[in-house]
Amino acid sequence: MSERVLRRLLVAGGAGFIGSNFVKLLRRTRPDVEVTVLDKLTYAGNPANLRELEGQEGYRFVRGDICDGEMVDHLAGQVDAIVNFAAETHVDRSLLDPFAFVLTDVLGTAVLCEAARKHEHEVILLVSTDEVYGDVTTGLSKEADALRPRSPYSASKAGGELLARSYVESFGLPLLVTRGSNNYGPNQFPEKIVPLFITNALDGLKLPIYNDGSAVRDYIYVEDHCEGIDLVLRKGEVGHAYNVATGVQTSGLEVARTVLELTGGDESLLEFVRDRPGHDYRYAPDISAISELGWQPKVNFREGLAETVRWYQEHEQWWRPLKSGEYWDFYRRNYKPIETEVS
């Protein structure tokens, strides 16, 4: 299969967790590719994630919103492709403030598609999620399966995907979609299960497990995910979606226990709390399509988690300031004790 050669990329949402890992991977492996990062710097975006790239030739950072059509149009006119990571991404926050998700994940995606169409880009890649398939009680999700999202977050991501798909049909937009599973690794804001449990354990705080901890996810090391996205960008078939996952499912309780083992924490830190409303209990993406392109995950969950624990131990100055102010307001609103039945 021939390889697509892209010289100038607009990476939206590049200051977040996966976006910044992707940009750093790209600078390491293909320094000839010019990268413009566009990021609004919400609570989840962090300039520190990209600090090592500041001043490098072929790299620049622009602060801005993907919903700002004028700015996106201006930047899109200077590149041959867009990769979009920009999104509101935390399911629990989407239950408290759905509209922020609709704005960025649907309208923002539409603005990017419109700019890619107008400037006749070679390709636009949307970084989507396995959550668009909804709760998958048995079997594996294949890319052609119906989208059955169940949270405002996953519905907004699916909405963005469907809108982009309409641009393929209506205008011939050269669209690629990746549907990644649950990422973990360096620079993840400490609200998703892995960095939340690691930083809580390091501070001797409780690990809040929804319901009984039996919900399973396919946890993928962020660098594996980024390599998958890069491969799809270079070799993916336009118009197609690709799951990016490991094929291994792990429960929330197993995540908590492994974090405690790796941090030397005591089982008394496990705390079962009220379930997430509309909690999806299982995601299980099939990875044969991306495997055929030549991608396989390299890092198994235990190794990746040990590496991640080390990173958080060595980078307290990165995460400690994030756990303050609004963070604890959200925490108090989100986590509630399990209701006890009154007889």
Ligand code: NAD
């Ligand atoms: P994140 O929350 O860490 O980062 C999101 C980034 O987008 C931040 O830098 C933020 O400032 C930026 N952003 C938000 N709204 C914006 C806007 N309107 N305009 C410009 N920038 C904006 O997210 P992440 O975990 O790195 O996820 C990145 C992408 O990957 C998202 O599209 C997400 O849906 C998708 N994804 C995430 C996972 C996961 O496990 N984290 C898995 C699969 C797919």
Ligand code: DAU
């Ligand atoms: O599957 C990909 C998705 O993974 C991404 O698209 C999302 O952006 C990302 O946030 C993530 O969504 P999840 O809802 O699966 O991730 P989260 O870390 O929030 O939850 C993972 C599991 O752990 C889920 O079953 C809920 C449980 N959990 C989570 C938190 C935050 C807990 O038990 N306690 C918690 O405090």
